[in-house]
Amino acid sequence: MPFTLCMMAPGFHSSASFLVLLGCLFIVPESGAQRPVVTVTNSGNVQVFRTDTANLSCSFVSSVPLPVYTVSWYKLNNDGSQEAPFLVYVTNSPVQEDANRLAELGLTGRVSFLPDLTSITIQETAQPDTGTFRCEVDPIFPGGGVAASVDTNLTVVCP
Numbered sequence: 539m540p541f542t543l544c545m546m547a548p549g550f551h552s553s554a555s556f557l558v559l560l561g562c563l564f565i566v567p568e569s570g571a572q573r574p575v576v577t578v579t580n581s582g583n584v585q586v587f588r589t590d591t592a593n594l595s596c597s598f599v600s601s602v603p604l605p606v607y608t609v610s611w612y613k614l615n616n617d618g619s620q621e622a623p624f625l626v627y628v629t630n631s632p633v634q635e636d637a638n639r640l641a642e643l644g645l646t647g648r649v650s651f652l653p654d655l656t657s658i659t660i661q662e663t664a665q666p667d668t669g670t671f672r673c674e675v676d677p678i679f680p681g682g683g684v685a686a687s688v689d690t691n692l693t694v695v696c697p
């Protein structure tokens with residue numbers, strides 16, 4: 539809308555259009571500043587003994603208040619490729635589990651979000667849990683942002 543006004547402003551022929559242009563100059567940078575820039579962090583890689591609980595931390599900050607976002611957890615394939623997330627949280631909605639993906643990963647019934655709704659906990663770890671987990675945060679509202687993620691390598695060792 540502000541852009542449309544800018545394009546239609548005939549120039550500096552009258553003080554009125556000059557004012558329109560001035561208004562655009564102020565409005566456009568302001569809406570640019572509303573665009574969320576999300577930074578996602580963890581507290582490093584995790585190593586646990588087999589059967590122990592592994593907490594994989596994830597937290598994020600946003601450049602502007604972010605009332606609506608999605609947190610998705612993936613486990614990467616050995617070649618680094620990414621498939622469907624096994625756990626998804628969308629602000630103010632129930633946690634969504636992908637039963638098929640959880641079964642493929644052998645994680646059924648052993649993984650859930652921690653109370654912060656970004657970190658996860660894996661119970662009764664087994665050696666096949668070893669691998670790279672990805673926490674991705676996708677800003678939904680305000681819009682215009684891009685998803686950001688952090689990878690955590692989990693290593694399950696024998697006692």
Ligand SMILES: *[C@@H]1O[C@H](CO)[C@@H](O)[C@H](O)[C@H]1NC(C)=O
Nearest residue numbers: 590591592593594652653659
């Ligand atoms: C995992 O996080 C939960 C909740 O914060 C905590 O109670 C538990 O002690 C943690 N477990 C490990 C192994 O860090």
Ligand SMILES: *[C@@H]1O[C@H](CO)[C@@H](O)[C@H](O)[C@H]1NC(C)=O
Nearest residue numbers: 582583669670689690691692
């Ligand atoms: C996790 O492991 C992968 C595969 O071994 C490696 O390429 C990657 O750099 C590691 N990532 C971190 C955060 O240590």
